[in-house]
Amino acid sequence: MKIIKYESFKEGEDMSNWIGVDIGGTKILGALFDDKGNKIKTEKKSSKSSKGKEKVIDQLKKVLDTLLEDSKDVKGIGIGVPGVIKDGKIAFTPNMPLNEFNLIDFVKEEYKIDCFVENDANASMYGEWKFGAAKGAKNAVGYFVGTGIGGGLILNNSLYRGSYNFAAEIGHMNVYPQGPLCGCNLRGCLESLSSKVAIQREITRKRERGEKTVIKKSDLKNIVKSSTLKSAYDEGDKVVRSILNDVAFYLGINAGSIINLLNPDVILYGGGIMEALGEELLPIIIETAKQYSIPHIFDTCEFKLSKLKDDACLYGAFSLIQEKVGA
Amino acid sequence: MKIIKYESFKEGEDMSNWIGVDIGGTKILGALFDDKGNKIKTEKKSSKSSKGKEKVIDQLKKVLDTLLEDSKDVKGIGIGVPGVIKDGKIAFTPNMPLNEFNLIDFVKEEYKIDCFVENDANASMYGEWKFGAAKGAKNAVGYFVGTGIGGGLILNNSLYRGSYNFAAEIGHMNVYPQGPLCGCNLRGCLESLSSKVAIQREITRKRERGEKTVIKKSDLKNIVKSSTLKSAYDEGDKVVRSILNDVAFYLGINAGSIINLLNPDVILYGGGIMEALGEELLPIIIETAKQYSIPHIFDTCEFKLSKLKDDACLYGAFSLIQEKVGA
Numbered sequence: 011m012k013i014i015k016y017e018s019f020k021e022g023e024d025m026s027n028w029i030g031v032d033i034g035g036t037k038i039l040g041a042l043f044d045d046k047g048n049k050i051k052t053e054k055k056s057s058k059s060s061k062g063k064e065k066v067i068d069q070l071k072k073v074l075d076t077l078l079e080d081s082k083d084v085k086g087i088g089i090g091v092p093g094v095i096k097d098g099k100i101a102f103t104p105n106m107p108l109n110e111f112n113l114i115d116f117v118k119e120e121y122k123i124d125c126f127v128e129n130d131a132n133a134s135m136y137g138e139w140k141f142g143a144a145k146g147a148k149n150a151v152g153y154f155v156g157t158g159i160g161g162g163l164i165l166n167n168s169l170y171r172g173s174y175n176f177a178a179e180i181g182h183m184n185v186y187p188q189g190p191l192c193g194c195n196l197r198g199c200l201e202s203l204s205s206k207v208a209i210q211r212e213i214t215r216k217r218e219r220g221e222k223t224v225i226k227k228s229d230l231k232n233i234v235k236s237s238t239l240k241s242a243y244d245e246g247d248k249v250v251r252s253i254l255n256d257v258a259f260y261l262g263i264n265a266g267s268i269i270n271l272l273n274p275d276v277i278l279y280g281g282g283i284m285e286a287l288g289e290e291l292l293p294i295i296i297e298t299a300k301q302y303s304i305p306h307i308f309d310t311c312e313f314k315l316s317k318l319k320d321d322a323c324l325y326g327a328f329s330l331i332q333e334k335v336g337a
Numbered sequence: 338m339k340i341i342k343y344e345s346f347k348e349g350e351d352m353s354n355w356i357g358v359d360i361g362g363t364k365i366l367g368a369l370f371d372d373k374g375n376k377i378k379t380e381k382k383s384s385k386s387s388k389g390k391e392k393v394i395d396q397l398k399k400v401l402d403t404l405l406e407d408s409k410d411v412k413g414i415g416i417g418v419p420g421v422i423k424d425g426k427i428a429f430t431p432n433m434p435l436n437e438f439n440l441i442d443f444v445k446e447e448y449k450i451d452c453f454v455e456n457d458a459n460a461s462m463y464g465e466w467k468f469g470a471a472k473g474a475k476n477a478v479g480y481f482v483g484t485g486i487g488g489g490l491i492l493n494n495s496l497y498r499g500s501y502n503f504a505a506e507i508g509h510m511n512v513y514p515q516g517p518l519c520g521c522n523l524r525g526c527l528e529s530l531s532s533k534v535a536i537q538r539e540i541t542r543k544r545e546r547g548e549k550t551v552i553k554k555s556d557l558k559n560i561v562k563s564s565t566l567k568s569a570y571d572e573g574d575k576v577v578r579s580i581l582n583d584v585a586f587y588l589g590i591n592a593g594s595i596i597n598l599l600n601p602d603v604i605l606y607g608g609g610i611m612e613a614l615g616e617e618l619l620p621i622i623i624e625t626a627k628q629y630s631i632p633h634i635f636d637t638c639e640f641k642l643s644k645l646k647d648d649a650c651l652y653g654a655f656s657l658i659q660e661k662v663g664a
Contacts, residue, residue, distance in 0.1 A: 094633070102633070147500075148500050149499060149500045161598070163598075165492055165493070165497065166492070166493065166495075166497070168493075170492065170493070170599075171600075172476060172599055172600025172601070172634075173474075173475050173476045173600050173601060173602040173637060174600055174602075174634075174637045175600070176600040176631075176633065176634040176637065177598065177599055177600040178598065179597040179598065179631060179634065180597075180598060182597040182630075182631055183594035183597055183598055184512070184590050184591075184593060184594045184629050185511070185514070186513075186514060187512070187513060187590055187629075194631060196593075196628070196629055196630070196631070197628075197629075198629075263511050263514055264511075266511060266523075267510035267511045267594075268598075270506040270507075270509040270510055271488070271490075271504065271505065271506065271507060271510055271595075271598075272497075272499055272504055273498075273499025273500050273501055273502070273503040273504040274499070274500060275500040275501075301523070301524075302511050302514075302523055302524075302525075303509075303523070304503075304506060304509055304521060304523070306421070306429070306503065307499075307501075307503040307506065310500060310501045310503065
């Protein structure tokens with residue numbers, strides 16, 4: 011991506027600000043940062059994805075306008091988007107009406123401010139690596155377990171994007187060849203067994219088989235909330251506990267494979283499910299990974315829960331634009 | 338690893354030579370190279386692994402002595418070894434009596450020549466990347482399918498070793514959670530389903546069940562030869578064809594996962610099984626990988642058979658020592 015330095019950005023100025031944005035299927039989060047990564051101000055809006063592209067862009071503008079109100083000399087805007095980013099454009103975003111949208115050009119034209127766009131899981135991993143639980147790692151692998159499962163890779167101290175920017179689709183690695191059909195139309199992907207979509211499918215299936223659970227039909231109307239699962243888990247709900255055990259098992263099998271392949275020093279877990287249930291699931295993940303990795307390699311890997319949680323993508327997006335423009 | 342420049346290596350000399358060595362469980366291969374990577378001379382000895390450490394070292398010395406006979410100014414010796422290399426030493430080599438042996442110090446003391454030691458699959462992948470089928474790739478993944486399955490990773494234009502030099506154990510990635518016990522004591526590793534050990538186990542099992550095959554009991558006395566499998570395949574042997582179909586299927590599943598994770602531009606297959614049966618197995622591997630990877634990522638990946646074959650490790654070992662010492 012070519013970064014244009016606008017003339018308004020004079021070098022040698024004492025203070026400058028940056029904006030990090032996380033565009034998600036349900037909400038748009040934004041934050042204003044100073045040069046050192048201190049978060050000065052935040053803003054949040056519903057993304058209104060179901061109402062189409064123009065509405066999502068309106069919501070983004072509202073977030074940016076609010077953040078820009080009191081700030082001075084914003085040198086750049088970094089944005090994380092749940093999709094495939096190619097040459098700085100959104101090439102494909104399955105859960106949002108922004109396919110083929112040139113977000114960078116839009117921001118540059120609208121605000122005359124430099125912009126960088128990155129896949130949200132990549133940005134989150136970058137945030138955790140710069141400011142969070144993976145700080146200082148040489149090689150780190152991130153799993154972001156929510157409705158789907160995103161991944162991010164830090165390899166040899168930099169964000170790994172692969173040959174064509176498509177890397178880190180960790181949720182679509184196979185963990186069970188004869189496993190369930192995944193939303194991506196593959197079979198037995200990690201996402202088909204350990205995501206919230208998988209949890210929802212299994213709860214529905216078990217309810218229909220007559221198994222008793224505190225999860226109500228109304229909880230499953232939209233995708234089940236992580237907090238609802240956490241309450242059910244704490245109440246000792248057998249259906250939810252059994253399903254979450256499987257979720258952690260498949261996450262652990264994949265972690266074992268990743269350890270053998272990449273010998274990372276850190277594996278990190280974020281996303282809604284892990285934020286709500288990380289303490290419960292992590293021990294099962296670790297024990298399973300141990301069963302599916304070579305002992306001397308397993309021993310060099312630390313397992314961590316996200317530190318930045320919902321803010322990981324914001325921090326990563328901020329860091330990425332700051333590094334591109336030059337602090 | 339600290340490389341000591343010996344005084345005998347004067348800079349500015351016109352010509353120099355390098356030695357690459359491949360220490361394997363059954364044979365030790367060595368070659369003398371010129372600065373440009375032309376192979377001047379080769380030497381081969383049985384490694385006599387069963388006769389213990391001293392014997393293996395004797396055999397290595399014979400190979401090196403022969404290569405050094407007519408050469409002048411050998412600037413370095415690169416060696417590939419089937420094991421885990423840690424701080425330049427052989428930390429662990431399951432199939433050879435060289436555990437904990439400091440091969441670098443031995444060569445430096447014995448020959449007063451600089452030495453570099455690398456895992457053999459890493460060295461082979463490096464050779465293929467510098468001189469072979471993966472030349473020019475930004476990100477490439479190598480599978481070396483023989484008695485076991487070794488792996489090598491080129492990521493962002495360099496050999497990827499992981500945080501503690503343990504990376505690329507691709508043969509021990511899980512491809513089937515309830516799969517067979519692997520030699521490493523994990524379950525369902527790629528190696529437990531797609532290596533020559535797995536093929537041998539399946540042929541034995543099927544023979545004992547009374548299934549008809551041209552593979553004789555005597556063929557299975559030691560590990561079955563790749564050439565024997567190739568002949569059986571060509572004769573249309575149903576047992577061998579069915580087993581090799583499964584071998585390729587699991588290799589393909591893993592390739593699909595690797596594509597989704599790393600978005601490599603090249604996946605390369607070497608090792609005895611692929612040298613003998615690559616043309617037959619590759620189409621099945623590719624078709625399976627396609628079924629287990631995201632289409633737009635799959636489309637960016639080329640599948641290749643090893644070009645350097647048995648010489649891959651030699652070329653890689655030569656390249657690695659040359660780069661360490663400086664050409």
